[in-house]
Amino acid sequence: MWLIYVIGDGIAGLSAAIALRRSGRGVTVITKELHGGSSFISKGGVAAATSIDDSPQLHAEDTLRVGDGLCDVDAVRYFTSEAPVVIEKLTNMGFEFDSDLRLEGGHSRRRIHHKADETGRALMEFLLRKAFELGVNIVEDELTALQVRDGVVKGFVTRERGLISNVDYLVLATGGYAYLWRYTSNPPTNTGDGIAIAFRAGAVVSDMEFVQFHPTIATLGNETMLLTETLRGEGARVVNEFGVRFTFKYHERGELAPRDVLSRAIYMELMSGHRVYMDLGGIEDFERKFPGVNDFLRRHGLGNKDWVPIHPGAHFTIGGLRVNVRGETNIRSLYAIGEVADTGLHGANRLASNSLLEALIMGFNLPRYIGEPWDGPRLDDGLMVTVKLRDHGPMMSIGEVRRVNWEYVGILRSGDGLRKAVDLYEQMNVAVNSRESNAALVSYLTAYAALLRTESRGAHYRVDYPSKDANWRRRIYFKVSA
Ligand SMILES: Cc1cc2nc3c(=O)[nH]c(=O)nc-3n(C[C@H](O)[C@H](O)[C@H](O)COP(=O)(O)OP(=O)(O)OC[C@H]3O[C@@H](n4cnc5c(N)ncnc54)[C@H](O)[C@@H]3O)c2cc1C
Structure with missing residues (x-):
């Protein structure tokens, strides 16, 4: 029996652990903090072309357009065509997405599969339940170093357990590092450990300059909440203190412009001394569609007829450990999946709701590749x-x-x-x-x-x-x- 460890219990780590367990492999998950990563607080959903007016080809075209010339075309084809399969897999496992598909910035079709506005929490609770049912061992501890010999990972070190050696495969699913900006949507676990530790051990990293800032984060009191893209897809408006929808100055699609354009627009408006708000008043059936945001507003004495002050913040790190779509790094037997990895799917800019998708596909598909000849990433x-x-x-x-x-x-x-x-x-x-x-x-x-x-x-x-x-x-x- 192979000795396989997964580091990180976000959506990538859990889907890998479940898939490995279901294929008869033993696996242990080690995580810095249970429920610590971005997955648990992710909001909008998972992009996949499943409706009759949509296709993986259209999803791929949107991904490539937003990726601005730096996507790996093969990776885009792989993930967009695997997307409907992973939605079906989750549904067959018993996860129930809401029946409607939502629209998000940069998408030409409604293709966001969601569970109200708390998709990440719902998915994570579901996957954690599955993992426990399957007997996946999840322990809290922290990866601190890798042991690599002759280009092959042989073991790793954790804070509590010290050196764990004779490892057959190590799967890094430690997430990104967008917490490292003063304003952020990310939790404190996301400080880039996996990338830094593997880099020191010889792994190649790529695309590190591409940090995606989310345009619409609300901080009320001590609480920060990301106001998901789908709010804008459903009719929320971004206005300054005079009620002016200034975003049209920057992009013809206004609030539905790609995230980078909208983040810059809001940042510049704030820097020029204005205040910026989200006006949620135009969303029909708000309380049912967005219970999470509704609760957040209520906790702070606001309702959806009030304007909510917003600011941009670091949200997603596109760069990371260079891998192929299987998750193989240039260090043999070391996989990286989810946000810690860089497959080239996102190019220079990530299309909304493509990252939960990427993490799920990499996790669930891992057993297909484990034990196959090692390709490693293609460095162009x-x-x-x-x-x-x-x-x-x-x-x-x-x-x-x-x-x-x-x-x-x-x-x-x-x-x-x-x-x-x-x-x-x-x-x-x-x-x-x-x-x-x-x-x-x-x-x-x-x-x-x-x-x-x-x-x-x-x-x-x-x-x-x-x-x-x-x-x-x-x-x-x-x-x-x-
Ligand atoms: C507020 C918010 C909303 C989002 N909404 C969406 C959305 O709607 N759709 C979408 O596609 N994407 C969304 N994203 C992005 C998406 O959530 C993440 O890209 C995705 O969840 C990453 O999953 P992951 O499993 O790779 O990492 P994470 O979920 O971040 O998990 C990383 C795990 O690694 C562990 N870890 C870290 N370092 C160590 C270490 N040294 N040792 C051991 N364990 C370690 C952490 O404890 C954590 O468990 C959102 C992100 C945020 C922050």
Whole structure:
């Protein structure tokens, strides 16, 4: 029997564990925090072309358009054609999506499968129940290092258990790192551990400059909630304090513009001294359709006829460990699935509701590939940058990393700001295995890639290079110097 460990109990980790268990394999899930990742709080839903006026081809076209020239076309074809299959699989397992399909920004069809406005919670509760029924062992502990010999992962280290060796396969499902910006929709677990730890051990990372900012986050009191894209699909409007729908100045689709455009529009409106709100008044049957948002508003003494103050924040990290659609990294026997991975599906910008989809497909399909000859990711003719990790010097607190990233590696970037961030991170000790060091390392790679990419594309916007440059239609990869 193979010894297989999955790190992370988000939607990617759980679907992998369930699928592995169902195919007769033993598996243990190790997670920093039960219910810790983004999956549990994800809102809108899962994109899949299942209606008669839709097709995987149309879903692929939308994904490619939003991805702005950097999608891996084969990955897009794979995930969009597997999408209806995974919806059917979940339904056959007993999960009930609501019967209507919703529309989100960037999609040309209604194809968002959802459970009211708490899809992530509903899916996670369902998958956790399934995992326990199947006897999947889930333990709380934290991955701190990998043991790699001759290009093959042999074991790993956790905070509580120390070295676990003789591992046949290790599946990283540790999520992204969008918590590392001062304003964010992400939970504190998401600080890039998996990416940093595997990078130090020799894994190639890619697309780190592409950080997606969500345009509509509400912070009321001490509580932050993402106001899902589907609200806008159902008729919510974004207005300034005068009730002006200023977003049409930036994009013909107004509130339904791609996220990056809308995030910049709202950020610029805020920076120019205006206040920005979401007006939910036009949504019919609001309480039934959006019970989660409704409860949130009530908790803070508001209703859907009030305007809700909103701001953008870091939401999803497109970059990560370079993998093929099977999840294979360049380190043999080391898989990465879900947000920790970069398959190229999202290109320079992620189409809404494509990430739960990617995580589910990678998780559920994993048993198909385990034990097959190892392909590893295809590295196209992008720019490969080798970096040396500084193993001495100070450490930056996670709070400070969040401040630096928001200020210099945020929604509107400039060469000067990015240079400052790179210089700061270059002073830090990023070679040790600690949360702070992991946070500084992934931020360093993000700032460095953003500095190198002298153009604006997808989620990456440079005020000093505001246009797209055809010469930059290529990826930036990083690897650690030997
Ligand atoms: C508010 C919000 C709403 C969203 N809405 C949608 C949506 O509607 N549709 C959509 O497609 N996407 C949405 N997303 C994005 C989507 O939720 C994520 O991309 C997806 O859930 C990632 O799943 P994952 O399993 O890869 O990672 P996560 O769910 O983030 O899970 C990561 C897991 O890894 C664990 N972990 C991390 N580091 C370690 C370590 N060192 N050791 C052990 N364990 C570790 C964490 O505890 C956690 O359990 C949303 C995200 C947010 C934040």
